[in-house]
Amino acid sequence: MSSTSKRMRALVATGAIGTTMALVLAGCGARAGDDTAAAGSSAAASCVDTSGDTIKLGFLNSLTGGMAISEKTVSNVLHMAADEINAGGGILDKKIEYVQEDGATDWPTFAEKTEKLLTQDCVAAIFGGWTSSSRKAVKPVVEKLNGLFFYPVQYEGLESSPNIYYTGATTNQQIIPAMDFLAAEGVKTLFLAGSDYVFPRTANAIIKLYAAKLGIKIVGEEYVPLDKDDWTSQVAKIVAAKPDFIFNTINGSSNVGFIKAYYDAGLTPAKTPIISVSIAEEEAPAMGHEVTGNYASWNYFQSLETPTNPKFIESWKAYPNSSGVTSDPMEAAYISLYLYKALVEAAGSFDVNAVNAAAKAKPITFDAPEGKVTLDGENHHISKPGHIGRINADNQFDIVWASDKFIEPDPYLEGYDWFPADIRKQLTDAAG
Amino acid sequence: MDALIAPLLNGSAQGALLLLAALGLSLTFGQMGVINMAHGEFLMIGAFAAYLVQQVITASDLSIPVALPVAFVVAGLFGLLLEVTIIRWMYRRPLDTLLVTVGVGLILQQAALQIFPSQGVPVEKPGWLDGQMNILGYNWPLRQLFTILLAGVCVAALSAWLKYTSFGRRIRATVHNRDLAETSGISTRTIDRLTFFVGSGLAGVAGVAASLIGGTNSQMGAQYIIPAFLVVAAGGIGQLKGTIVAAWAVGLALAFFAYWTTGSLAQVLAFILVIVFLQVRPQGLFTVRTRSLA
Numbered sequence: 001m002s003s004t005s006k007r008m009r010a011l012v013a014t015g016a017i018g019t020t021m022a023l024v025l026a027g028c029g030a031r032a033g034d035d036t037a038a039a040g041s042s043a044a045a046s047c048v049d050t051s052g053d054t055i056k057l058g059f060l061n062s063l064t065g066g067m068a069i070s071e072k073t074v075s076n077v078l079h080m081a082a083d084e085i086n087a088g089g090g091i092l093d094k095k096i097e098y099v100q101e102d103g104a105t106d107w108p109t110f111a112e113k114t115e116k117l118l119t120q121d122c123v124a125a126i127f128g129g130w131t132s133s134s135r136k137a138v139k140p141v142v143e144k145l146n147g148l149f150f151y152p153v154q155y156e157g158l159e160s161s162p163n164i165y166y167t168g169a170t171t172n173q174q175i176i177p178a179m180d181f182l183a184a185e186g187v188k189t190l191f192l193a194g195s196d197y198v199f200p201r202t203a204n205a206i207i208k209l210y211a212a213k214l215g216i217k218i219v220g221e222e223y224v225p226l227d228k229d230d231w232t233s234q235v236a237k238i239v240a241a242k243p244d245f246i247f248n249t250i251n252g253s254s255n256v257g258f259i260k261a262y263y264d265a266g267l268t269p270a271k272t273p274i275i276s277v278s279i280a281e282e283e284a285p286a287m288g289h290e291v292t293g294n295y296a297s298w299n300y301f302q303s304l305e306t307p308t309n310p311k312f313i314e315s316w317k318a319y320p321n322s323s324g325v326t327s328d329p330m331e332a333a334y335i336s337l338y339l340y341k342a343l344v345e346a347a348g349s350f351d352v353n354a355v356n357a358a359a360k361a362k363p364i365t366f367d368a369p370e371g372k373v374t375l376d377g378e379n380h381h382i383s384k385p386g387h388i389g390r391i392n393a394d395n396q397f398d399i400v401w402a403s404d405k406f407i408e409p410d411p412y413l414e415g416y417d418w419f420p421a422d423i424r425k426q427l428t429d430a431a432g
Numbered sequence: 433m434d435a436l437i438a439p440l441l442n443g444s445a446q447g448a449l450l451l452l453a454a455l456g457l458s459l460t461f462g463q464m465g466v467i468n469m470a471h472g473e474f475l476m477i478g479a480f481a482a483y484l485v486q487q488v489i490t491a492s493d494l495s496i497p498v499a500l501p502v503a504f505v506v507a508g509l510f511g512l513l514l515e516v517t518i519i520r521w522m523y524r525r526p527l528d529t530l531l532v533t534v535g536v537g538l539i540l541q542q543a544a545l546q547i548f549p550s551q552g553v554p555v556e557k558p559g560w561l562d563g564q565m566n567i568l569g570y571n572w573p574l575r576q577l578f579t580i581l582l583a584g585v586c587v588a589a590l591s592a593w594l595k596y597t598s599f600g601r602r603i604r605a606t607v608h609n610r611d612l613a614e615t616s617g618i619s620t621r622t623i624d625r626l627t628f629f630v631g632s633g634l635a636g637v638a639g640v641a642a643s644l645i646g647g648t649n650s651q652m653g654a655q656y657i658i659p660a661f662l663v664v665a666a667g668g669i670g671q672l673k674g675t676i677v678a679a680w681a682v683g684l685a686l687a688f689f690a691y692w693t694t695g696s697l698a699q700v701l702a703f704i705l706v707i708v709f710l711q712v713r714p715q716g717l718f719t720v721r722t723r724s725l726a
Binding site: 064066068069070072073196222223224225227228229230231232233234236237239240253254255256257260261264265266282283285286287288289290323 | 438439442443445446449538542545549550551552553554555556557563564570571573574575576642644645646647648649650651652654655686687690691694695696698699
């Protein structure tokens with residue numbers, strides 16, 4: 001009973017502090033003196049403190065549980081980006097003070113921690129998440145509390161939110177370039193292998209529509225639960241179907257089982273190559289030599305030659321707890337923090353509405369390791385180059401194909417005539 | 433013919449891996465009544481032991497045969513440590529054991545995540561397991577044959593040990609009637625420890641087999657623990673032959689359902705079968721007849 005009342009008092013106190021902070025914030029916005037600050041008035045619920053010489057940001061990654069195998073690295077690279085930005089003077093002359101939270105591979109925890117970061121820690125923005133489930137848990141909370149969430153992983157698209165910025169690829173920046181590559185290779189038959197959850201199911205629905213347009217025949221489609229490694233039975237079906245290429249949307253450790261079963265069945269990249277959308281420099285070493293020679297579709301590869309990539313790789317290699325290799329999701333996380341910095345500086349304010357207005361006002365760009373990316377102020381995704389890499393013996397990727405220009409984000413695939421409106425609606429509804 | 437041969441062979445191999453994972457449980461759960469939810473993490477320890485052996489012996493042709501006994505001993509020692517420090521205080525309190533070992537499992541997972549690269553490590557398959565064997569037109573991966581042979585060797589060794597050694601006789605005596613065994617001068621404490629060592633060690637061996645089939649990472653044990661418990665329960669507690677038959681049956685069900693339907697549906701259907709079976713026959717396939725009242 002007493003603990004309940006204590007908690008009540010704490011809540012009241014937080015509320016009081018929140019109100020004070022909102023007043024301070026409103027004052028700050030007024031001082032910044034640009035016209036977008038007027039929009040800040042609706043953020044009365046926000047308690048972000050911009051009076052000191054630091055600004056609080058939240059990092060929300062699974063450091064425990066199944067997804068920690070991927071998300072730990074994202075958390076580390078966010079820390080690195082924050083250190084870099086602080087060394088360069090911070091954001092609007094304020095040093096980043098980050099609050100790291102553990103999403104624990106549990107979607108309700110992601111929602112809870114988001115609320116905690118926004119209402120108790122009073123962070124100006126949150127960075128993190130990996131699975132679509134984690135993003136979908138965060139989305140209603142940031143929308144209700146008018147917070148900001150930066151999501152760094154390629155995903156199934158069909159989503160946009162005024163409170164989320166997506167720095168990973170949407171389908172027309174990863175799946176469609178992969179299909180264009182297959183068409184250029186003269187592929188006639190394709191087998192779809194995926195983990196059983198929303199990303200592979202949606203991706204494969206899109207692949208099937210585009211394949212029909214490209215004249216590629218789908219000769220099989222197999223799913224295995226995300227937490228199961230044994231792919232032997234499904235690979236036996238692939239052997240029987242004899243496809244020209246395998247499109248792999250498997251995620252996580254299950255990929256290792258798939259590659260082992262593929263190799264054991266006597267399939268080779270020479271005759272039945274795989275194109276993956278979840279195997280990057282981080283994942284390839286765990287598969288040993290059995291994955292060598294297969295392909296992956298990403299926007300960023302460590303082997304890319306761009307002006308800013310060498311510095312990114314070097315900083316990461318020198319960073320404590322570094323895995324030593326850079327990969328697409330890491331790079332997208334790195335972009336997210338710098339993109340936020342650019343947005344806030346364009347807005348002249350940390351206020352959410354001011355930031356969103358700045359995104360719309362003029363194109364925000366960042367010289368990312370993958371090249372100069374531009375933010376789309378309407379759908380909150382960024383332009384990206386499409387790349388196909390082939391895995392070499394050092395578990396690095398040799399670039400074998402690149403899109404002729406940066407691909408504008410189109411999360412709802414509205415610019416593609418082969419994607420019918422009824423299927424768009426159906427898939428969007430199904431993704432919830 | 434291919435439509436029958438492929439799932440039959442693949443299912444037998446899947447069953448063999450399940451059997452390897454369940455064999456240790458059939459000792460610790462079946463014989464001792466300890467619900468050890470960290471059994472999956474002992475399997476993980478075995479897989480990481482194989483990886484570490486490969487760091488020392490780089491030729492994978494040799495390293496896997498060496499890794500098998502090493503994994504057995506390492507995982508066994510972890511099991512012994514768990515028994516001596518925690519489980520010994522919890523005999524006859526199955527619910528507490530269950531909760532505590534879930535916690536131990538999580539600690540071991542997180543430890544592996546801190547120590548090894550988070551995405552997991554590669555365990556190289558020996559060269560002599562490369563390739564396939566043509567059986568009635570189906571190119572059967574040799575690795576699968578290896579899993580079945582390994583399971584066969586482990587079952588033979590375990591049953592011989594239980595049947596013909598004095599330790600084995602004492603274990604069986606303790607299982608049948610702990611009080612009477614104690615009165616006859618058997619040190620049931622020593623028996624408990626030894627049983628736990630062997631049961632956990634077998635998980636380590638299963639881990640080596642699993643490392644050749646899937647990923648070696650902090651999460652790998654989790655996918656085996658529930659199926660392994662179901663297999664032991666369906667086989668009949670305390671019955672080795674029950675575990676063998678149940679593991680094989682589940683493996684075949686998984687493979688045939690995967691062949692007819694999809695991989696996801698196969699998991700659901702196979703385990704619905706197990707649950708329905710346990711509804712009809714809660715004591716499992718085979719039962720131990722004892723004179724105890726429990």
